[in-house]
Amino acid sequence: MTPRSKRAEVRNPVLGLPAARLLQTMPADTRALIALLLTDLASDARRRSRASWDSRKAFVAAYWATVAVYAGHVARVLRGNGRKSAERKPFRISHKGYPDLMATDWADASHQYCERRDQLGLGASMFPEAMIQIAGMPVGRISYNGRIWMPGPWQPGDEPLFDNRRAETD
Template identity: 75%
Template sequence: MTRRSNRAEVRNPILALPAARLLQAMPADTRTLLAVLLADFAADARRRSRSSWDSRKAFVAAYWATVAVYAGHIARILYRGGRRSATRKPFLVTQKGYPDLVAADWVEASRLYCERRDQLGLGASLYPEALILVGGTPVGRISYNGRIWMPGPWEACDEPLFDNRRADVG
């Protein structure tokens, strides 16, 4: 058996590209935001790959698996020092009149918001929506029902970024 190299550019070939240095030189808040979004993108692509494989759609599964690998490689470049541990809980859930909450992902942000809502027993008219920030940038807002939407006012045609009613959540 041949041992795999421990060199960073072998384990993550994206590091060998000149643009990787530019990604690493971006401001920390921007890197964090992009890293979180790309990690989320990679997780979604892995789910699509598994679903396609289960449906015997091998070429589509291979496509989504490749997307997941590249998104993950780029996300790891963006995390400080190449490790995710520095931003393990990058989501900041802010709510007027309440202490901020920190979460690792959409699922945890929704869950923490709903737990606080249930503990307080306030109705929709008294319990405020929350804003989700990553690296100081608004990336979503949580409505009373725990669903996460794009930041800004809700419109009838909007689809949630995260829907806590889905069976595959968590």
């Protein structure tokens, strides 16, 4: 018999919920996309929790820590293996006229796009935007400056999904 602390449903209580079984029946590509986005959400929530704790906002820190834990639990249910692969590159950067690039996350996608732009030296007016896809689904658009936006045309007031200027200062 497996010790209690090693049983999957003890380590991840979400596995004990009926909806968890339904999540596992979704198509693999859909599960991969949602798992990746939940992992990203968990990472952002952990950052907010640390910032709130540093600001002595304990209740807000606890809230964001809880969001991070449950987002991570659901992501693991969707992945089905309990662990994420460190070498996996789920982001496909599709760039018209250039071979696709693979990236591990938003920062890596922005970095690879900017690196290609700088190597070619075409400048902003000549260098096309790129699309980011996960499991064949468009999830972002990289503009000439390396910022990542929601797919579709830019609208006034839009905020980037990933801002490489902020990433450089973190």
